[in-house]
Structure formats: structure tokens, C-alpha cells
Amino acid sequence: MENRGTAPVVVDRPVVEVVDVVKSYPGAGVQALRGVSVAFAAGTFCAVMGPSGSGKSTLLHCAAGLDRPDSGRVLLAGQEIGGLREPKLTQARRRRVGFVFQAYNLIDSLSVWHNVLLPQRLAGVKPDRDWAREVLRRVGLDGRENDRPGRLSGGQRQRVALARALASRPEVIFADEPTGALDLSTGREVLGLLRESVDDVGTAVVMVTHDPSAAAWADRVVFLADGRTVAELADPTAEKVASQMMAVSVR
Numbered sequence: 001m002e003n004r005g006t007a008p009v010v011v012d013r014p015v016v017e018v019v020d021v022v023k024s025y026p027g028a029g030v031q032a033l034r035g036v037s038v039a040f041a042a043g044t045f046c047a048v049m050g051p052s053g054s055g056k057s058t059l060l061h062c063a064a065g066l067d068r069p070d071s072g073r074v075l076l077a078g079q080e081i082g083g084l085r086e087p088k089l090t091q092a093r094r095r096r097v098g099f100v101f102q103a104y105n106l107i108d109s110l111s112v113w114h115n116v117l118l119p120q121r122l123a124g125v126k127p128d129r130d131w132a133r134e135v136l137r138r139v140g141l142d143g144r145e146n147d148r149p150g151r152l153s154g155g156q157r158q159r160v161a162l163a164r165a166l167a168s169r170p171e172v173i174f175a176d177e178p179t180g181a182l183d184l185s186t187g188r189e190v191l192g193l194l195r196e197s198v199d200d201v202g203t204a205v206v207m208v209t210h211d212p213s214a215a216a217w218a219d220r221v222v223f224l225a226d227g228r229t230v231a232e233l234a235d236p237t238a239e240k241v242a243s244q245m246m247a248v249s250v251r
């Protein structure tokens, strides 16, 4: 399905809506997003793909409220976040959003347990310890609570990052190439856990990836090129994603 206009594809129960977002980096003379409209539905898994430099990470940062667009609107659970001043924006993000980035962003001076509880503590929320224990069990890290992240493997660190994202029961998890630094089987485990959090917990996942077989774990794939959404795929397979990527890359 081609989506060339500025009207977002309508999804049921959107948790994040990006409407006609433009974002440039004036210092670099780059317009990274040129009027992107896309919505992400609650409890679904969406992959974002596109050639290098097409604007995927910028879209993720704007959608997650980490970056402010030059124009356009971003709604998080129906609330427009563009008008929020910093403390309120941070609060909305901490309450509703989880992040899993390739660099893990774990704090090495804290144990696994304290890393997992940190976002709730920063949000001033009393941590739900039972749920934190449950998510650590789900990601296969029970017994590692007292370890420092630096002593864990890359796959285990990524699982800590995922547990940390899940621990605050976010409505949406944004993941930027969460399997990029992992070997094939560890990558599959992490994708399985993201899928499980969608199916069992009802979290929405928005994941940037370059890998068609990772995108095939999603319910839907949105393709970007030159800062615009150019195509979508529902119920993707790795083959369909790869051939759509080829089509997008030769545009």
C-alpha cells in the first residue's frame, strides 16, 4: 500500500500519532523528515525501515518526544506533546514510553535490579517490584539482579534494557535497532521478547531495523525514503520486506 499524502494511515486505537512532521538539522543543512504522517496502534508491533539516512531514527526520536519537530504534531495516547514544556514532556514520556536502543544506555555503576527500577524512580513512581521481578524472569535474567551490566554479554545487556523498558508498563516501547549488535540467535530471542510483550502484555512496539527477518516479527512495516513514508506492508514476511526494501532503495 502506498501512502504518499500527509494524511496518516488510519489505525484502530492509536497510541502514537505523528501528523505532518517536519524536522531539519539546520547546521547540517539536512531536512531529515519532510512531512511524515503515521500512526501506531496500541498493542501492535510495527517495524520502521528505509535506506540509511532516510529519517528512521529521527522519526523515532520525534514520535517518542525525545526531539521536537520543526512543525507538525505528535500525539501520545491522544495528548499532543508538542505544546508541553520540558518537565511535563519528560513526565509523559516516563509514564507512557519505554526505550530500547542499541547502545543499551545502562548505568554501569548500578546493578541490573536498580537499572530496571531507575525509570520509575526518576518518574517519582513507587516501583512495582513484583512486576520488575516478573519481567526479569520473562527475559531470562532472574538470579542476575545484583550483577553490574558491564559483566554481562551484549545479549544479556539488551535483555536488561528490555526489562527496564517493560518494568514501567509503558503503552509503547520504541526500539532503535535492538538486535543490531547481537548474534543471530540472541537477536531472535530479543525479537521474541518484544513480540511477547505485544501479545501477552499489550504493549505497542515501534522498532527501527535494517534487517528484513527482524521486521518479519512485526504486524506491519512502514518504509521511509528521503524523509517521507513511501510504503507500508501488513503481515510481513522477510521475503516481502526484502523486495519492498529493494523497491524503496532504487527510487
Ligand SMILES: Nc1ncnc2c1ncn2[C@@H]1O[C@H](COP(=O)(O)OP(=O)(O)OP(=O)(O)O)[C@@H](O)[C@H]1O
Residues within 6 Å of the ligand: 025, 028, 030, 031, 032, 050, 051, 052, 053, 054, 055, 056, 057, 058, 059
Ligand atoms: N543530530 C543530527 N545532526 C545533523 N544531522 C543529523 C542528525 N541526526 C540525523 N541527521 C541527518 O538526518 C538524516 C536522517 O538521519 P536518521 O539518523 O534519522 O536516518 P536513519 O534512516 O535512521 O539512518 P541510519 O539507517 O543510517 O541510522 C541524515 O541525513 C542524517 O545525517
